[in-house]
Each structure stands twice: as C-alpha cells, then as structure tokens.
Amino acid sequence: MSVAELSGHAVGIDIGGSGIKGAPVDLSSGDFAQDRVREPTPQPSTPGAVADVVAALSARWPDGPLGVTFPAVVKDGVALTAANVDDAWIGTDAAELLRTLTGRSVHVVNDADAAGVAEARYGAAKDVRGVVLMATLGTGIGTALLHDGVLVPNTELGHLVVDGHDAETKASDAARTREDLSWKEWAKRLQRYFESLEALLQPDLFVVGGGVSKKADKYLPLLDLATPVVPAQLLNTAGIVGAAALAAEAELAGGPTGPSPG
Structure with a gap:
C-alpha cells in the first residue's frame, strides 16, 4: 500500500501509560487534520476505564476508520501482554471492546509497530x-x-x-x-x-x-x-499517524482488524 493510494482522513489514538492522545490524520500527507487532544490515562488503567476515554476521544471525530495503538503484543485485536497498563488487559479483545463502545471499525496495533508504519509511509523510511x-x-x-x-x-x-x-x-x-x-x-x-x-x-x-x-x-x-x-522524522506524532494509516489500509482490505496489506 503506497501513500498515493490512501486519501481522506482516518483517526488515530495512541494509548500510553500516562496519556491517551488522538487526532484525525490527513492520509495523503500524514499530517494532523486537526489539533491533537490528550487525556490522562485512568488509574487504574483497566480495560473498561481506558476504553471509555478512547470512545470519548473518538467521538470528537466521528468520520473515518479508527486506529488505536496499545503498549502490548496484539494479535487479531487481542492484547497478549500489557506494558505500563493494567494486567487486566492481558487476554482482552481490545478491538471488539472498542468496536462495541464506539460503533465503528477499529484496528488495534502495537505502539512500536504503528510508529514504524508511520515512518515507512511518511517519514524516514518512505x-x-x-x-x-x-x-x-x-x-x-x-x-x-x-x-x-x-x-x-x-x-x-x-x-x-x-x-x-x-x-x-x-x-x-x-x-x-x-x-x-x-x-x-x-x-x-x-x-x-x-x-x-x-x-x-x-x-x-x-x-x-x-x-x-x-x-x-x-x-x-x-x-x-x-x-x-x-x-x-515523525517523533511523537508517529503512533497516531501509523495507527490511522493501518486502520485505513485494513478497511480497504475488507477487515477492521486484519493485517496491513503493505
């Protein structure tokens, strides 16, 4: 998948141990389409509490696919580990939880993977x-x-x-x-x-x-x-941008949590 094939906007949300950040992304350029919004990560950072914050953030930008980074190994939308968030996430189908709360297609991805995709699509590895x-x-x-x-x-x-x-x-x-x-x-x-x-x-x-x-x-x-x-090159925007790009690619491929087609 090349940047030229992506157009329109998608929303990226980056879940971290201390903050949850989100913004809509212009998929043709990798730039934020609107200012980023940040909310503190709930403590304890249980699945329900974090998902509520993600749902509230995503409601600010109701259009387009939703990509979410998570500090964990993520397979088919399920968190298999948890780093800097509550251990209750382990085994949680994060994608299904967020789909239920937001009512939209959701692609959940490891945070480092999202950053790597952002650099490959728009940054140092383009x-x-x-x-x-x-x-x-x-x-x-x-x-x-x-x-x-x-x-x-x-x-x-x-x-x-x-x-x-x-x-x-x-x-x-x-x-x-x-x-x-x-x-x-x-x-x-x-x-x-x-x-x-x-x-x-x-x-x-x-x-x-x-x-x-x-x-x-x-x-x-x-x-x-x-x-x-x-x-x-993208620094602290990479997680949001990569998550948005992967969500758009997954939607084009026909699955809300499927792997990137590249």
Whole structure:
C-alpha cells in the first residue's frame, strides 16, 4: 500500500501509560487534520476505564476508520501482554471492546509497530525497499520490522539477548540515564545491539526513534555499521499517524482488524 493510494482522513489514538492522545490524520500527507487532544490515562488503567476515554476521544471525530495503538503484543485485536497498563488487559479483545463502545471499525496495533508504519509511509523510511528495522529507544526498546513496506508485527526485538543481557536493560535510553552513561559509552552498547540485529536480519535501513532521537547527532555518528542508520522524522506524532494509516489500509482490505496489506 503506497501513500498515493490512501486519501481522506482516518483517526488515530495512541494509548500510553500516562496519556491517551488522538487526532484525525490527513492520509495523503500524514499530517494532523486537526489539533491533537490528550487525556490522562485512568488509574487504574483497566480495560473498561481506558476504553471509555478512547470512545470519548473518538467521538470528537466521528468520520473515518479508527486506529488505536496499545503498549502490548496484539494479535487479531487481542492484547497478549500489557506494558505500563493494567494486567487486566492481558487476554482482552481490545478491538471488539472498542468496536462495541464506539460503533465503528477499529484496528488495534502495537505502539512500536504503528510508529514504524508511520515512518515507512511518511517519514524516514518512505519509499525504502527491502528490510527496515525501527528501534524506539525509550523506557525500553520497541521495534518494528517491515519488508517492502509490509509490517511483520510484534517482533519485540528489544528483548534480544546481547552479551548475556536483555538488550533493553543495557541499551535503552532509560539505561543510559540510569547509569549516567556518556554518549560515547552508550553508543558502544548501541553498536553491539545493532550489530546483533544486522547479523540476524541483514536490514537495508535502521530507523532510530524515541525522544532521544532528537539528539541523534550525539550518538549516531559514533556507530560503525554496514547498514545505514537514520533518526525518525515523525517523533511523537508517529503512533497516531501509523495507527490511522493501518486502520485505513485494513478497511480497504475488507477487515477492521486484519493485517496491513503493505
């Protein structure tokens, strides 16, 4: 699916541990069609409480398909894990719950996957063929894997074991902050992580996301990789934009929660 084939608007909502953000997205450009709205994530962040907030947000923009990101492994709309939200989400059919409350088609996707799709459709990986791996460096490491623009969902490569450690415990931005690492020290850990990904995947492009991507000039030039590595472009809009694009693609493919056709 190319950007040229997408038109009109879709709504994206990004569920996080502290905030739930949404906006309608112009699918031809990837820009917000109206200002983003943010509401605090309910505490406790149970399925019913969070779904009520999502439904209220989506009612602001009643037209077009609805895409929702979730901090979990999501298969066929069902949350199989839960990160930074209540464990009651595990096993919940999030797509069905939200369809029931909103009365519209809903596509639910892992938050890192949504960001990767946004970069592939509108950002740093636009028009890149072959294998693209996006790594979001934050509290942990989220990853999104795409081949010729088609998402391979739920890769969870932040948990790759590198030098005997779960990668995100050593190479995330949280690890850099927690251990007070210099950019050079952190870059050495990123080097090992991305080298391991290269050996497994032979990618054509790495995209580095997360808030720390704003400071990419501090550490990306210190990496020595065979694969080009670039900072993400969409930053904190990526989840909303990617969710909206995937929802539109799923609707075109004929299923509210089906996989992206690419």
